[in-house]
Each structure stands twice: as structure tokens, then as C-alpha cells.
Amino acid sequence: MKDQLKIALIQAPLVWENPEANRNYFENKLADVNEEIDMMILPEMFTTGFTMTPQNIHSSEGENTLVWMKKLAQKQNAAIVGSIVYEAQEFFTNRLFFVKPDGGIDYYDKRHTFTLAGENEVYNSGAKKLIVNFRGFKICPMVCYDLRFPVWARNVEKYDVLLYVANWPKPRVGAWDALLKARAIENMAYCVGVNRVGVDEKGHKYSGHSATYDCLGEQLAYSEREAILYSTIERNHIEETREKLKFLEDMDDFTLE
Structure with missing residues (x-):
């Protein structure tokens, strides 16, 4: 543990509906990561942009990108996280993959x-929340519009990190800023948002x-341009904050159906 x-938060432009070009871009970008990193986070639909015409993407591209993510995760000894257009059987999903170095x-x-x-x-909606255990931390990954719905993110699992990948447009970016900070504070967890x-x-x-943002809503990293941002999730900060401020113990009980 x-x-x-x-x-590392990879904030980048995306080439429209061109998985190969985007994979090449991110492979070069990840090679520039100059620190020993545990997790690298890419934006929502990082191989295509936020397309509503997934039929323009060849059905093989989802698996091609997954193979690529596994190769890079092993090479970098770090988890690679991001969402892509994914064709599952006869329907499309906006699917986030969390790929670990061990495959x-x-x-x-x-x-x-x-x-x-x-x-x-165009895309089927998911029905299951995900909690990933990685290197001793519990991580809850979500995608873009999920950020507006706090009940779905409610920290009943006592996760350590809530993360969002997004294509969140400039006219509403003030809501993005406010809601990321709010999700950190209300869930007593680090909150990470990666936009394009x-x-x-x-x-x-x-x-x-x-x-x-840390458990108290303090901003640890931020950028408005193409950049690699670095942050450190501190176990002591999580434990000490929750021990001192026992807000999670006072939350309302509910069942999400």
C-alpha cells in the first residue's frame, strides 16, 4: 500500500474522428511525462472528440485503442484512464477504461x-458505478455530464479519489469549476477533472x-492551455481530514434504483 x-492530467486538443492520429499524439505526449507517475488521465472520447456519429469510427478501433492503452500502461508502469467510443455487440457506449500496468x-x-x-x-447509458482499487487507493471514475449529478457520485463506498474525464465546452466552464470543487468537499475526497x-x-x-482539488476543496493543479498537470494524492490528508471532520458519517441514507 x-x-x-x-x-498526470493530460489536457489536450483532439483530432476529430481520427483514432490513429489521437493515439499517436497521446503516445508522444505521455513520453514527455518527466516524473514517476502512478496514473495518467486522458480526456473523454480522447480518440475522436465528442462525436455523435460513432458509425464513422471503424468497429475495430475500440479494441485497437484498448491494446494501445495496455501497451502504454505496461511501458510507463502506470494506469492509463480515459473514455472512448466503444461498440459493444450491436450498440455504442461512451466507455471509460481504467487500464492497469499488469494488464x-x-x-x-x-x-x-x-x-x-x-x-x-446514440449511446447506451451505463447502470453501474465503478470503484477501482489501485495501489492501495479506491478510485471512482466518471464521465463529463455525470458531474452535474451529485447523488450518483455520493461517497457511500468511502472512495479516496473521484475523477471525471470530459469534453466540457467553454461557455459552461464556470459550472465545471464550481462542481469539481463541490464534489471534493461534499465527498471528503480528492476530485480530479481532465478536460480538453x-x-x-x-x-x-x-x-x-x-x-x-483535495478533500477540503483546495485547488492543487489547474490550467487553461494544452499541458500536462501533475498532482499528488496524499493518504495522510484523506485520513486526517476524515478523522477530524466526520461529515461522511452524518450523510443521509438512500437507495439508488
Whole structure:
């Protein structure tokens, strides 16, 4: 069990519906990581951008990207995390993969598909929350629009890290900032958000604001440009904060159906 978890947040522009170009970009970008890192986090739909035409992506690309993630995780001795367009049987999902250095794979299908863009009409919604145990830390990964729904993220599992990957547009980035901080405070956990930058094929602008917040809502990392951001998750901070401020013990009981 480690006392620290070191993470790299990869805030980047994305090439529209071009998995190979995006994989090449991120492979070069991850090679620039200049610290010993436990987890590298990429944006939502990092191989395509936030596309509502997944049929334009060859069905083999999901597995191609998964193989690529496994190779890089082993090479870097770090978990690789990010969501992609994934074709499962006869339907599409916005699926987040958490790929470990030993080849282990966990996945999470985005629970709240973004109705404003019609994502609910194209992608199947997930129904299961994911908690990943990695190097002694409990991590709860989610995707973009999930950030607006605090009940889904409620820390009944006593996780240590809540993380979001996103394509969150510039006009509403103030909500992104506020909600990331709120999720950290209310769940007494580190909250990590990785967004993209640039302009997509539909003209939507993205200004980043990837960030890490500690259990008290203090900002540890932040950027508005293409960048690799580094943060350290401290076990002592989690334990000492929860021992001193026993807010999680006072939460309301509920059942999510």
C-alpha cells in the first residue's frame, strides 16, 4: 500500500474522428511525462472528440485503442484512464477504461448521457458505478455530464479519489469549476477533472480548466492551455481530514434504483 498516488492530467486538443492520429499524439505526449507517475488521465472520447456519429469510427478501433492503452500502461508502469467510443455487440457506449500496468482492465459506461447534444439517442447509458482499487487507493471514475449529478457520485463506498474525464465546452466552464470543487468537499475526497482544449469539428470551443482539488476543496493543479498537470494524492490528508471532520458519517441514507 502506497502513501501517495502521483497522477498526470493530460489536457489536450483532439483530432476529430481520427483514432490513429489521437493515439499517436497521446503516445508522444505521455513520453514527455518527466516524473514517476502512478496514473495518467486522458480526456473523454480522447480518440475522436465528442462525436455523435460513432458509425464513422471503424468497429475495430475500440479494441485497437484498448491494446494501445495496455501497451502504454505496461511501458510507463502506470494506469492509463480515459473514455472512448466503444461498440459493444450491436450498440455504442461512451466507455471509460481504467487500464492497469499488469494488464488488468476495469470499465465504466457513462451513466448520464448528454441529452442537450443527443448523446442519449446514440449511446447506451451505463447502470453501474465503478470503484477501482489501485495501489492501495479506491478510485471512482466518471464521465463529463455525470458531474452535474451529485447523488450518483455520493461517497457511500468511502472512495479516496473521484475523477471525471470530459469534453466540457467553454461557455459552461464556470459550472465545471464550481462542481469539481463541490464534489471534493461534499465527498471528503480528492476530485480530479481532465478536460480538453481547442475547437472541435462542430465549432465548440474548449478551454480546459483541468484541475485537482483535495478533500477540503483546495485547488492543487489547474490550467487553461494544452499541458500536462501533475498532482499528488496524499493518504495522510484523506485520513486526517476524515478523522477530524466526520461529515461522511452524518450523510443521509438512500437507495439508488
